[in-house]
Amino acid sequence: MLNHNMRKTFLLLLLTVTVNTTASFAQSFAQVLDPAVDVIWLGLDFSMLRIVIDQNDWSHKDPHEMFNAWNEVVLKEKEKYNVAKALHREEVKFAIDVTMDHNAQVPVDSLFTMNGNYEYKTSILSDIVSSYDFKGNHGIGLMFIAESFNRPGNYGSFWVTFVNLDSKRIIYTQRMGAKPYGFGLRNLWIRPVYDILNKIKSPEYKRWRKAFKVPKKK
Numbered sequence: 001m002l003n004h005n006m007r008k009t010f011l012l013l014l015l016t017v018t019v020n021t022t023a024s025f026a027q028s029f030a031q032v033l034d035p036a037v038d039v040i041w042l043g044l045d046f047s048m049l050r051i052v053i054d055q056n057d058w059s060h061k062d063p064h065e066m067f068n069a070w071n072e073v074v075l076k077e078k079e080k081y082n083v084a085k086a087l088h089r090e091e092v093k094f095a096i097d098v099t100m101d102h103n104a105q106v107p108v109d110s111l112f113t114m115n116g117n118y119e120y121k122t123s124i125l126s127d128i129v130s131s132y133d134f135k136g137n138h139g140i141g142l143m144f145i146a147e148s149f150n151r152p153g154n155y156g157s158f159w160v161t162f163v164n165l166d167s168k169r170i171i172y173t174q175r176m177g178a179k180p181y182g183f184g185l186r187n188l189w190i191r192p193v194y195d196i197l198n199k200i201k202s203p204e205y206k207r208w209r210k211a212f213k214v215p216k217k218k
Contacts, residue, residue: 028171032140032162033205033214035090040165041083042143043071043096044158044193046103047128048120050113052150057185063111066185067103071096073190081190083142086197088205095137102132118148125159125173134165141165144196147175149189154179156192160200176200 031037046067051058074081075096084092125145134141140162147157157177164171178195180188209216 028164029162029208029212030214032087032171033209033212035088038093038139039087039089039162040093040095040137040139040141041074042134042137042141042163043074043099044103045099045128045143045145047106047131047145048124049106049111049146050115050118050148051111052113052116052118052148053152055112057151058112061185063108064104064106067106068100069186070190070193071100071103073186074193081194081197082201083197086200086205087142088201092142095135095141098132098135098137098141099143101135113148116150116153118150119157119175120147122159122173125161126170129161129163129170130168132168134168137165139165140171144193145173147177149180151180156180156189158192158196160196174204176204 032039044067046063074083075094078084084090128145143161143163144158145161147159149156155177156179157175159173160176161173162171163169176196176199178192178199181191182188208214
């Protein structure tokens, strides 16, 4: 019988979207975990976001403006929302115009839901990624694909998704989340992004190396 850690690793492997062989995936993910390899921060995607019973807070807000505001926070406050440090790199490139342009086309008529257990299937992630225009960017991209902002449940969830920009295929994806915190919608729901980045920096990055047997470069 699998112990807790083995089950966790096994489930993460199931969430990993691969397009070739296991060896090919391992090589791709090794690049993600190699600080010498460039990663492009693509931003926050809201293609399939659902907001659980939160209409009152949104009564005077334009969802598309909020999508842009959340993306701009990470860009303008790079030291706080430090994608580079989370990935154990000196720096990462930014191309948030990729997700901002895509988010502008997101319909918002089904944004709100009563379903507090909303969680979408991983196959949807591939559909989202394949629909993107990556605007000539090449290599490895990272986006956080928003899943749900659950105010009653006090939780915001995203799929941390590494993408091969040339093939439009997912290298690796993992569901992560955190509690919202702060005054106003912008601050309230950007907080989970901050906490997720810190979780990636430690302990997730180390666990990824161990789970996928990627040695730390000297």
